[in-house]
Amino acid sequence: MNKEYVMVMVKILLLSVIAAVVLGALYIPTQAQLKVYQEEQRQLSLKIVNPDADHFEPVKSGDETLYYQAFDASNNLVGYCFFHDQPGSQGTITLAGGINTEYTVTGVKIMGHSETPGLGAKIIEDSFTGQFPGVAEDDLMLSKDGGAIDAITGATVSSVAVIDGLHAAMDEIKANE
């Protein structure tokens, strides 16, 4: 291993370690800030999906929050809220949903997705999510199957994914309540 190769090793090692330290150092503050922001976002979306609720109590199993119970100002149970990951056509869709005690949907908000831009990505628009408030659990289906939700043209898979996500979350809450 003559001198020249040692130099090569030193250089690549040095560069890798410097890159790693820079990224590691940057990771800590950004992660903390991200946590703060995400928590804000969650509270905000809970408010959106369940407008008449005042505050929310997380229902935990172990340290993982399953869903939130929504209480109004005078502290009686008004409904539930949840975050749910559902596989869409391109990747996972994270959606926030709110229902009242009779399992009628009070609101839906798409938190994150990687659907095809221009097609599946339209699930985040109010024209689609706006259809959900006030829809009872049984007619939470696509209009072509007799439900109350019209799918987005050219993005049936993504639309169905959102609906299945809501159903899955509702069943989970039913099992727990």
Added chain:
Amino acid sequence: MEDSLFSIAVNGIFVQNFLLVQFLGLCSFVGVSKETKSAAGMSAAVLFVMIMASIASFLIYTYLLLPMGLTFLTTISFIIVIAFLVQLVEFIIRKYSPPLYRSLGIFLPLITTNCAILGVVILNARLDYGFIQSVFYGITAGLGYTMVMLLMAAIREKSNALKVPEAVEGLPHAFFITTLLSMAFVSYFQVIPT
């Protein structure tokens, strides 16, 4: 994720073809598909790097990054492995077939940033495929890439004899052929909703 190997194969080669549907790996695709010889050379290199990268990235992701909770390093560690593999391939090609090395030219280092390869490894991680699934996905995605590459090289060589207005000759011509190819592949996409 319990994707069966068959569905991964269909996904990798046809439905989610990296080149024509996911737009990944175009730089080398357009640049090198002028003639079948260099196209074959390039796809062989891409296939090799894809398979090795799938293996290496799976090991790093599951045994290093996940347990240590450093998932923010995924992209950088994957891409270093790919770059290392490409440097290795560059040595091998330069040693054993200099003409191919000359004809690939700038596109050889570009395999590193070849979106298809990084695409495969990141998808492997995101869909948290098992080891066999990851490697299989690497192979099928590579085959999908090779198939389209050779198809394109053959078409472009044949289309040289056509009388094409001068402005369209060369790259625009290649792009129009790709348009038709990708429409065919995208229609596959609608037929088999995954």
Added chain:
Amino acid sequence: MNPVAIIGGSALVIGGIGFLVGIILIWASQKFAVETNPLVEEVIEVLPGANCGACGYAGCADFGEKVVDGLAPVDGCPVGGFDTAKLVGELLGQEVKEAESIYPFVRCNGGLHCTDNIDYVGIEDCRAVMMTSIGEKGCKYGCMGRGTCVRACPFGAIEIGEDHFPHINKNLCKSCGLCVEVCPNGVMVMANDSEQVHVLCRSHDKGKAVKAVCEFGCIGCKICVKNCPAEAITVTNFLAEIDQEKCTNCGQCVEKCPQKSIVMRSVEATA
């Protein structure tokens, strides 16, 4: 995860990967070392890089190696012309003298003056025509203007004019000679600028057959042979050939030729 663990952990992981990469690449660079003589790299850098094969070798890299090993002449690259030869000469410490530049030249005067034999519809390629028939034109030796040479030229220097003849754009043409090789009838030939007198015909048919088909075809009447002071012209099989070394460009044959198939070309931009 406390900060030290994160930074330490990532330094360890990325550092480790970097270390492995370094080790294996060093080993690979030794195992796959290619003993390239740096001079060859420099010579290849200077060559035009068109890989056209006009120098007779498989592309510039091959030519570069041969030049450095002394197997190929320093000015062996016609495409690069004099300036490349000079650069290569400097690299190898050999001086280079100015070489005469040569350009392709069409030895046929038929074109529109020549009758059509068949109405050809097919791939735009003279070779395809010759494969599928004995030639589109009355005279099967002539230029059909189907543009094989146009496509063969890597520098886009040739264009088919309205007279159905290829016109060579001299400042684009790198005299690589690919068009000469590719022409099925051998109508194209590399001609030195100083060679001005040419027989614009390739036909070996007898006089009667030539006249029936083409206005300017050479009928092999040997008048030019008698009148050439330098005996530079020989007629073989009813076709006159001019030996350019002997020819003094006097132009006697041009006046005497009844068919006007011998021509004194003035060396202007496009042949």
Added chain:
Amino acid sequence: MADMTIAGEFFRGIVKDNPVFALVLGLCPTLAVTTSVENAIGMSGAALFVLLGSNTIVSALRKQIPPITRIPMFIIIICTFVTIIDMVMEAYTPPLYEALGIFIPLIVVNCIIIGRAEAYANRNTVKFSIVDAFGIGAGFFVVLVAIGAIRELLGTGEIVLFGLKLISIPITPATFMILPGGAFMTIGVLMAMVNYNKIRKAKKGA
């Protein structure tokens, strides 16, 4: 390239060595992302930042980088910049990150950046590398916005930029333009126009 001037290098990046048309690099993000002008601006902005960073560091260290481990070291530099911009934007400018989120990892596989690192920054001084980064970045920006505008206008019938509707034409939107086929065709047509212009100039010149 002995007689390099600042302006010369900058405009070379836009016209002569335009990353997409002349060098045929960076096609993956160009086609994937240009479904709207907004995305195009976001993408080219992020790409410009990373290109600037990587060109500067690569050309600063060009004497140090051993040829044996050339590609991995370029990649480490580029990827560090991409991860930095990814983390910082995700935490401190969430709305912007929301819009550009999927483009950031795309940049690391953007062939332009390593293309320039390998072909240019590795061989020229820091000053010119920075100018080249600006030039290529501007070239990339121009092309991306052009394609984005065409595809968005034809694909959805209107161009919406940061919420405000710029132009809208009464056509039934051709979703074909949003699909991959449309992207290839648009870039094919634009490239043909550029070639036509070049040939016309060459004919006049020669």
